[in-house]
Structure formats: structure tokens, C-alpha cells
Amino acid sequence: MSNNPPAHSTAPLGIAIIGLGGAVATTAVAGSLLLRKGLQRPVGLPLAEFDHLDLVDYANLRFTGWDLYQDDLYQAAAHHKVLDREQLEAVREELSAMYPLPAIRKESYCEGVVNGADSTESHRELIATIQQQIADFGREISGNVVVINLASTESALDLTEEKYQSIAAFEEALDGGHACISPAMLYAYACITSGTPYGNFTPSVAADVPALRMLAAERNVPIAGKDGKTGQTFLKTVVAPALRARALEVDGWFSTNILGNRDGEALRKPKSLLNKINTKGDVLTSCLGYEVENHVVKINYYKPRGDNKEAWDNIDVTGFLGHPMQIKVNFLCKDSILAAPLALEIARCLDLARRKGRGGVAESLGVFFKAPMTPDGGAPNHNFTEQQIELLRWLEELNVLEPVQETAAV
Amino acid sequence: MSNNPPAHSTAPLGIAIIGLGGAVATTAVAGSLLLRKGLQRPVGLPLAEFDHLDLVDYANLRFTGWDLYQDDLYQAAAHHKVLDREQLEAVREELSAMYPLPAIRKESYCEGVVNGADSTESHRELIATIQQQIADFGREISGNVVVINLASTESALDLTEEKYQSIAAFEEALDGGHACISPAMLYAYACITSGTPYGNFTPSVAADVPALRMLAAERNVPIAGKDGKTGQTFLKTVVAPALRARALEVDGWFSTNILGNRDGEALRKPKSLLNKINTKGDVLTSCLGYEVENHVVKINYYKPRGDNKEAWDNIDVTGFLGHPMQIKVNFLCKDSILAAPLALEIARCLDLARRKGRGGVAESLGVFFKAPMTPDGGAPNHNFTEQQIELLRWLEELNVLEPVQETAAV
């Protein structure tokens, strides 16, 4: 990369997706192809309007990834029923030729998602395989690679577990093949130790344990997460700060949603649901400046909707002289349609961070996440508008930075 | 006022309200009394948490005003049914002792609001009376006075009328007793020419005609307006910018609301409704950056609700790959409960501006208005969060300014 960077990086960017056959991933891949063919405008892509930034162009994105299911991407996308038939047919050829690599499988972490035997290799062998696959992909496309986690939510973990608290303890657990190391952590570790940026769009615990946060800082590899902020939480973090600005006190916030896709099904497992609820939890306190005593979040599997998630929020507020008012928000959204473009933007931003030499937790990407990671594990800011301002500030800052030397070589 | 200003101005601030017997005004007056007595916390008052600012303390607000109805304020407040009976009784004595001064009445501008004969005095006589009343009030309370317009919406006007375009033409029309000078303009003119800050919380045309904007700048008198941003438009300007940040395209926005108070009744007159719709009109273009072809706003008089306004918005958005989604927002609010505290804050801010020597259109108060005035009459920014940031910036700036000499004397 020269001293005079072009408006866009012209090298391809490879995105390796954990959960490549899922609804979000297939939507991202198909959507990317549709954009490249000029069959769609870049609607829903938050950074599309900033075409002067040194982000990789959408047309230069390439994909690979892993999945527990081995269907080709056309079959997978058809199964999820997110795309219109016309859209699907327009990229049928390309999708049909793409097959996921086999993902790491540990029944205890993905109960009920898919049948099959657990991976038998050791932790270190699995990591080596992942790193090999990433390196092969980079070579194949002659470009950088970032990894994005879009897999189904794993079971919740005990985050106080001592093995997560230091790099040394974590690596000891790795070496010992300890069961507390989840598949998501294996991917994250493989990325960090091979210099590959890693973004976690799921609620699963991965690079957010202290050991991996520290490792990413040490190795200067950008990581970001977690749990994409798409529908209900997005609007919650938009509305709550405005209520605060008007000094309207929130007495209660009841959020329920219904969804019927594979993610919804995974969330029927209490332990996966726990992870999900946890990442939705403390956003109100951050946005309002006080704790809402009655903040209830209920996620329901409801089959008729498929990928068409629906959220219903009821907000009880107290106004001047103690008078109660209510706000109800009903969001009929499409989960993967909201998520897929954010996943693409996260990948583009992580790649930019890498090229500019900004490793560690990319806190400035918080606007994309329900539970934004912070460098020191502290409480993040959830206020949507403030997060958006921070993102734009960061992009501007990075854009005028000289790229670091190491990112020049691909 | 010394070189060492106290955290709050300790002199009283008089608020003279046009429409003193209305629902918003009586709520503001009663609420102010309840706060002073410590019977209510300052919920719903956006600037209450900033008690280090040099704004007049809520406890130091005093009230007078004009109305077409001559009921005492206890009777008026009881009629509006905004306050609980307990709240009303707690300030019965004070409210019962307060009577509105007779307001200027011109049937052609307030069709159907109240029966009675038109004011017979000349424009100049009416202005002189208003100025006398303001001066008397200031003397009585030994404090500054600001005027806030909370009267029912007047009929729409032809804003291209040449008499509104320059100070000279306007004053000629005043001298000639021309019918194009509305009651709202007479109050505004009386304020500006007597150095009294003027805030317009209604959709009526008043200080926003070029002649009066120029006059306020020339005389260095702070003015602000117009049409308080309370419920539906407040949320619209919160949600729309967030949709833009996510690059979700708005295909249509249908806003309807039902309200049953005296304001709602006034809006049954097509010409008053027109004023109201006008001030709701172009907020989306400002918040989104493009014009929404299908932006429909329907306001309905619906008696059962009284002051309990209800808004229902349906937003059609297009996301990634052209997929449609819907957001519906149902706001069960209380018009006067939302409006009254904003009116108090506007008065406090205008007073601050005057003390700091900042006359002309107080553009930084835009967050309080549906149709924010700008110094040159240009298109305002409607983005709620950006307006809020601007307000806080302005307050900080004013707060560190030395007060100007002239404001010390009352």
C-alpha cells in the first residue's frame, strides 16, 4: 500500500464466516454477490454512503467459512427463505459452488443444533487446522482475511472460571484439552495468534474473556463484539437516551419478541437463551443513567414467522408531576436482513483497523453490538447516537492515518 | 448581578403567558407551585439535572398572563382535567387567586375558540397595553419577564405577504391597523420593542415573519419558536436519524393522532389545522437527508381522550437487498404534561440569553420545537440528538460568559 492510499483498498478482502450456512451468513454472501453484479443498491449498509473512506469496496469481498451442516450455500439459502426466489436464482451458480468447511462440533456447547459426533481432534490440532484454512483462503484470494462469528449461540459459561483470566492459564487449559474452552474460543484464539482480525456477531462467549482480550492487545490484532445490535435492542438504545434527554423517567420496559428461524430454535435451550438475555441486559442502565427496576426481556420461539422476527416493546414512563405515559414499539423486522449488512461492515472495519495498525478491542465499533466489548472489560456505552458519533470519529481518524508497514504485504 | 454569579440566578423570573387559562399554561403554573412546595420532584424538566447552570431556579418562577376566558386558574385547571384532584387541591389557594388579563381577540384568527366581541383598540393601543402589563408585572415581582405564547393555534396566514418582509413595511401595517397583523404578532412586537424575550410554543405565525426576526436581531432581544416538540414529532426526530444511521430507507411514514382537548377542538378549523400540519411537515427530510414521498400526517379531534393525546405511527422501511420492514410506534401521552415543562425551560433559557446579551433568534433552543426558527429563516436541523447536543453546548458556552451589564438592573 503506497503513501497515497486510493479512495478504496483495491485488494480483495476475504471474510471467513463461522456458521457459513446460516441465515445471516448466506444472506451476507448472496447479498454481496448481488451488489457486485449491480442487481441491488447498497441499502442497509451503514457505511455505504461514505465512499471516500479507505474501506475495502463491497465488490472486493470474498467468502469462505465453516458450518456444522454441509449443504452448499444455494441449498442453505433456499432453506432459510430470507431471499426472494428471483434474488436466489440470480446468484444460484455462485452459491451452488460454495461448500462450508466442517466446523468444530462440541455437543455440550451447541445442544440440539445439529446431530453428529463431536470433533475428536485436540484443541491444538483444531486451532492448527483453522489457521491452515485461513492461510489457504488468503493465498487463494491474494488478500487479507478477517473471521466473523455468525454461528448459533453456544451455551452460557461461568465467566469467573479462573482459566479465562490470564493468557497463561488459558493456554494451559488449551494444552490440557480442558472442556471449558468452547469452540468459539478456539476460533478466536486461532485468529488472534495468526494475526487475523476476529469479529463476534453472536452472543457466545469468545474473545471477550480476559485472556483473549489481553492476547489480542499483545499481538495487536483487532477484535470486536459481541452480539449484533439489529432490531429490538437497536431501537431501545435509540429511544432510551431521548427519554433521558427529556427527563422522562422509565418505570418499566417490557420487551418481548417472537422469531422462528434456526437461531430462535437454538434459543429454546435454556443455556443458550441465558447468553442471549445476558447481552440484552444492562443497555438501559447505560442509556438512562439509572437502573430500571422493571426491565423484562422475553424471547420466544414462534414458528410461523421464520426469519421475520417481530418485537413488541412496552415502555412505562413518568412525566411532569408524576403522570404516567406509555410508549409501545412494534418492529416487524427481518433478522438476517438487518444482520447481514452489519456483519459486512464489521469485517470491513476490522480490516481497516488492521491495515492502520490498530489492534486489540475495537471499542469504536460498539454501535454494531448489543454487548460492546471494551479493552478492560468495563461497562460499555450503549447510547446509539453516541456510539454512531464515535464510529464516524474513529473512521475519520483512521482514514487520515498512514497505513502501518505490516499491513502492506498480503 | 456580580462578577461571581451564583449557581442560580436568585432574582425571580416572571413568565407572562398568552393563553394563561389553557391546559398547558395551568399545568405549568400549578406544576411550578407544586415543585416550589416540594410536593413533586422535577421529573420531565430536561434541564433539572444541570443545577450548576446559571438558569433561574424553578422555585423563583412567577406567573401572569392573558386569556380569552376569564376563569380563575383553579377553575381553568379543574376544567382541563390534566392534574389529579390531590395535586389541584394542594395549590388551590394560589390558583384561585390568579386571574388572566383579557387577551386580544380577533374572531378571524381564532374562529370558534370562544365567543365574544373583537378587541376594539387600535394595534398601537393594544401594544401599549401589553407593554404596560409586562412592565407592571416586572415591577411587582422585582424581576425580569419573558413572554411565552401558549394560546390556541391561530388561522394560517399567507407568509409571502409583503407587509411581513421588512420592519418598515410591518410597522406601516401596524400604524394602518392592517388586518394582516395577527394577535400573536402584536404580542411578539410588544415584547421585542420593550426588550422582553418572547417564546412561541404554538404553531401560530408570530415572531417568525422576517420583519420581526430582523427587529429582534436589531434590538438584541432573544426570541424562540415555534410549536413545542412534545410527543409524536419528538419520537419521529429521534427514530428517523437512527434509521438513516443504519441506511434503512424510509418509503413511507404514516402519522396519525387523536386528541380531545381544547387545542384539538381548535384544530377542527381547517385554517388552524393547516398551521399545525405545516409545522410538522419537513422534519423527515431534515432527519433523513432525502424527501419521503409518502409522509402522511393526520390529526384528529377525538373527544374521549381529553388531554390524553395518542399517536400512532407506521413506518415502512426498506432494508438490505430491498426487503421491506415495518415499525409501529404507539405513544399514549399527555399533551400538557409533556408541554408544560418544556415551556418552563424555554422561558428559563430565554431569560439566560437575555442576561448574557444574546438576542435575536435563539437557534440553539431548536430541540424544544417542531419548527425551529433560524436567524435567516433557512431550513432548521430537526435531528433530535444533534439538537440536544447543540443545546448543551450553548448552555455551557453561555454559562461561562460574563453576564452583560444591562441585565443586572430590573
Add this chain to the structure above:
Amino acid sequence: MSNNPPAHSTAPLGIAIIGLGGAVATTAVAGSLLLRKGLQRPVGLPLAEFDHLDLVDYANLRFTGWDLYQDDLYQAAAHHKVLDREQLEAVREELSAMYPLPAIRKESYCEGVVNGADSTESHRELIATIQQQIADFGREISGNVVVINLASTESALDLTEEKYQSIAAFEEALDGGHACISPAMLYAYACITSGTPYGNFTPSVAADVPALRMLAAERNVPIAGKDGKTGQTFLKTVVAPALRARALEVDGWFSTNILGNRDGEALRKPKSLLNKINTKGDVLTSCLGYEVENHVVKINYYKPRGDNKEAWDNIDVTGFLGHPMQIKVNFLCKDSILAAPLALEIARCLDLARRKGRGGVAESLGVFFKAPMTPDGGAPNHNFTEQQIELLRWLEELNVLEPVQETAAV
């Protein structure tokens, strides 16, 4: 037809539709073809489960009709975007071969619906043409014919007009070519005087003027109408009687809906809208037993939805000890999907009535209409459940009746 009627009439039934190219009509025709081909189950057809009744089988329905637009039905259906592409393609061949006959056109009755010159023939000539077209169609299919009006709403009329009050006056107006005779009336008159049952699914004034009601009774020709009860009014007449059964008093009922199809566009004309509002008007009084003071109905043209109508109702009720409660109903429906099957059922019922010798206003079909006609023009019953019970009673009664002699020959 023998003395031993089969479970279903085996002769075909021809349905001649006024407005054949419209969204409802093309949905009805295409849907009928899809059913006949076994590509769809009879969902949404209220009488489908009563297959023991002597109604014409869905498979035996045939179609013709008139329209102001002359597109073939495939083009017309594609334009309306009601059917899925797959559904449309499955019947493309049949639809492509069907063209509407030119409809009567009078600009003053269909302002803005379509450009073109008014029909120049005399009233009597137009009637003769219609009757010839009906007779030709019956011969072509060797079956009975009924006419169903599915055209865009015509302008409202002064129903007190003397020419509508007696058969003689009406026919005198016909002979004189009087402008008070609308196109809808010409079709209705042509039907009644040729023994063809006539159903009016639109809000237009047609067979409901006294003259035509009397004529239908005199000639013993079944007629029914008017204005199909599809979405919002359907639910209103379901919920209101239940509130009455619980003695919950309705203080106000605010109904708004948004729709973006050609019907919605026609309703932008104030005179057409008036017709629509009129037929929605007095249902509550009928269902509740008292007049609701605050019953507001607002219909809005809102383009983004196309045929996907959306209704939002807010109901204010008072319960025990005067305590207020609210019910809100949000119906995201598809206008033509709801309407088309009802139009088919009305046709089948009118045909049955004719075969059983039951002429005049078919009051028992009231469940299908927003403004059910009664034999003497009196107030109808709008209670949905009672209407449904009446329909089933009537069908049972007709089903055990011997068919009358005259209906045997076709």
C-alpha cells in the same frame, strides 16, 4: 335440473364482473383457476366446508366482465401485485387469453380513475348491449350467469332524488337519458330486467335505490349488496357485539386505515370517499344498541402498501365503576385476498337463490356486506355472528327446498 338435485349443481355458473381488470376481480379469476387446477386449497372461502350444499362447485365457475382498462387479465393481475409470481405463472395462459369488454364510462361518476371519452350511447342502448353480452356469455358456457360489481367506487349521489323512488320515475329518467342514472345503475337495471342476479361488492349506489329494489322484487330476481365486509369493518362487527355482551360501554371508536391500491387512489376523490364512509357509518349503533358519540373513520391513501391494507382501531371503553380501558386492533391485511373469495361466495349464493326462486333483496347475505341491503330499505343488522347464523339458516332452508321450475332451463 331433476327432482333429485345432486349435492352440487353440475352446470357451470358464469360470473360477469364489472371491473374485471381490477385487483379483486383478477384475484378472484386467477384464484378460481388455481383451485380448479388443484394448486390451492379453498382457504378463505367461507362456504367451502359446506360441500353438502347445493351451491355450484368452485370448479364450475366461469368468468367474463367489463372494465375501463382493456389489458388482458394476466397483465392486469401482474400490475396489481396481489398474487405471487409463481401463482401468476401457473395460470398465465388462461389469464392472457381473457380481455374485458369495454365498460360504460361516465367521467362524472369515476373522476380520475382512467382517462378516455364518455360512452356516447343512450341509456337504453347501453342496457341492451349489457343484456346481449350477458346472454352471449350464458350461451357460450351453457350455464346461468350472475353479475358482480367490483368496479371502483363511483361518486356519491343524492339519494333523495325523486327519480330513484319509484320504478316509473326511474324508467322515465332512463328513457330521458337523465344524468342522475349512474353506470352502476345501468348494469343493475340490465340485470334485473333480464333475470340475472346482481351483487354489488362496492360502496357505489346501484340496486339499493328504492326503484331497483322494487323492480327486483317484482321480477323475482335476487340482488344483494353492498360494499364487501372484508377487514376493518369485519372485525368491528365481531368485537362490538362482544363488548355489548359484557356491558362494556364504548365511549369512542377511532378507525383509520391506509391502503395504496387503485381503490385507495379512487377514494382520494372526496365524492367517492363519501360513499365509502357512508357505508362504514352506522355499524356500531347496530352492534351496540346505542349511538357512539365519538365514532371516527379515516381512510388514507398511502402508496407504499399497495394492496396490503392496514387498519388501526382504537376503542375506548368504560367498565365497572366507570373505569376506562382501551382496546387497539391492528389488522395487516390484503384487501383483494379478503375480498375475492367473498365475491365468489356471493355469486354462488345469488345463483342458488335464483334456482330456488328466491328473488328480491337477499337480506340473508348480510354477513358479506358493510352496508347490507334490506327489502324495505330499513336499518340492517350488522352483528357479524348473528349475520353468520342467519346465512347458515338460509342456506339450510334453501337447500331443502325443491328448485323452482323456471330455473331448470338454461
Add this chain to the structure above:
Amino acid sequence: MSNNPPAHSTAPLGIAIIGLGGAVATTAVAGSLLLRKGLQRPVGLPLAEFDHLDLVDYANLRFTGWDLYQDDLYQAAAHHKVLDREQLEAVREELSAMYPLPAIRKESYCEGVVNGADSTESHRELIATIQQQIADFGREISGNVVVINLASTESALDLTEEKYQSIAAFEEALDGGHACISPAMLYAYACITSGTPYGNFTPSVAADVPALRMLAAERNVPIAGKDGKTGQTFLKTVVAPALRARALEVDGWFSTNILGNRDGEALRKPKSLLNKINTKGDVLTSCLGYEVENHVVKINYYKPRGDNKEAWDNIDVTGFLGHPMQIKVNFLCKDSILAAPLALEIARCLDLARRKGRGGVAESLGVFFKAPMTPDGGAPNHNFTEQQIELLRWLEELNVLEPVQETAAV
């Protein structure tokens, strides 16, 4: 009672309420007093308009009852915040003088409702006490007595338990002090064996076990239940049959509600919630004629609302040609305001049944219940309109019956 019965029974009717201090009970008692004083019209009382029926007049109702809490009824009613302060004050004197009798307490059945020690008497002793209290009350008011269960929901039971299946087995369990006999059953048994009609407004298992149904039939004592059909289920059984009448197929029905009163708190106990969900379960199958695969019911404790329950239903339906539509119903109701008048009507009807000699399960009262009892325990009809028609038919039938001799003497 003479051969010429008056329009209303003039003797008082005593209503002994289990759960007298609860929100529903105190609302019923206070409401009854307000009606008697002429301070309220009989809104929300479904049988108020049938004043020609031989039901006891509302003015002749008298109250007593049992509760785990011993507050006087004024204190209890004030705590529940259902009534306005004015309403409460108007009957303060009467309410303050009423104290509940101590209710039977078994921790295992009412976990968490209230602290205290379990009742120590034997089952037979408890029954004897209840019967004595009922008899005393009847003597005191010189009138008949019915018992209505309005207590908090008890824990769910294993209904296949052999001891519930025959009178002999049940009585053996009673004699043996078996723990499977719940407090609710003790009250029900005490009523049935003393000839006192018993209505169960709660989801608790009581007279609906086979043994007690048989006993009520044998002793000819009217019983009715269970679980009052007030808000969400009421509307569900209104809307679902209408969808069936239109042949709209229900693919899914998601019902959630939020409530914050003591009942809501009791429902936080999984075993009590189970009882509640059970009684909400099979209504759709009955109303639609087929089983809805995706029928989800979620009840949530949400404190800000207090007694103001709110229900949100989303209904996914398929219409003609397989097109999906959605109906959303949002009911902002007041639990006790809906329930209290129904409890009064059930008491009046049970009293009427007794006077007319109609013992056993009063199946015709099904319109009042979520899980209507049937004489043989078979599946009930849940269709609201059909239930209402049955109620009116039954009342008409009973009203023309001669009263049986035994009811004349009190």
C-alpha cells in the same frame, strides 16, 4: 316465594368470598355498595339490562368471606389501588367495618402468597367451621348464601390422582387428612354438602375434580367454574370463531400479557402459573375446529402496571391462495374491573339455579369462564358468542320455571 314471583327476588343474597381481601373481591364489594348508593350506573354487569329476570337485585347483595390477610376491607381496597380515591372514600365507613374471617392456609398450596403458619385443624374440622360460618352468615342476613372463590391461584395438582375420581375415595382422603386435598377443595366440599352453591373464579383445582362434580349432581347443588374469562381470553374467544367463519386459517397465535398485582406475583411461582396456562390452553381448538400448532401463551409479572393488566396478541392467519396476514390486539384492561362484575353475576346465577332446583355443574354459565366445567368433564365449548346465546337461553328457561319449594324458606 309466592306463585307470582316478583321481577326480582326481594330477599338478600349473601356472597361469601374466598379471598375477600383481594383486588377482585374488594372491587366487587365496594362496587356493590356504590351501586346500592346510586353513585354508579351498572356498567360492566352483563345481566344488568335484563331487569325482568328473576335474579336477585344488585342492591340486595351482602358480603362476607375469608382471607389469609386480616386487614379490614378499606385498607385492603386502598392497597390494591383499583378504585379511585373518591370511590373509596364514598364507602369507607362500610368497608372499614368489614374484616375477613381467617382462611384455611396450607403453605404447599399457596407458596409465597403470605407468611404464616399452616392451619392445624383436621380436614373435617375445617369443613365444619366453614359450614358454620356460612350458616351464621345466612342467618345474619336472612337470606341465601353462595360461595365464590376469588383467592390467589393454588399450585397445580396431579388430576389423575385416584382419590379425586370417586366420592368414596375423596371422602376417605378427607377423613384421613390426606395432603392431596387442597384448601380450595375443602371449601367446595363444605359448600356442596351444606347445599350452598359454589362458583370458582380462579384457575385452582376445586369442584372440578370428578368426585366433587358427582357430589354436586347427587346433592343437586349448583356449581360453576373455572377461571373467569376477563381480558385476553375473552377477546380470543370472540375473534377466533369469526376467523373460522371467514375460513381464515390460524397458523399461529402468540399471546403475552403483563400484570403487576398480587395475582401476577402469585403466578411467578411455576406451579401456580402452570394452573393458569392450563386453563388458557385449549380454547383455540374449540373455537377453530382444529389445533393451532403454534399457540404460545406467556404471562409476565411486570410491576409498573399494578392491577392494570395489558395483553398483546399477535395472530398469524392465512387467507385465500395461501397469503399471510396478521392481526394484533392490544388490550389495556383493568383486571379487577373486568372480573368483579362477572363474579357478581355468577353469584346471582348460581342463586337463581338453586332457587329453580337446577343443581350440578351449571354448564350454561360457560361464557364467564376460561375453562368452563362440563357435567361429565368433557371438552367445553369456548366460542364466546355461542356461550352467550346459551346463557340467555338458560336464563329465559329458568325464568319461566316455577321456583322449587325448598328455595322458598331461608
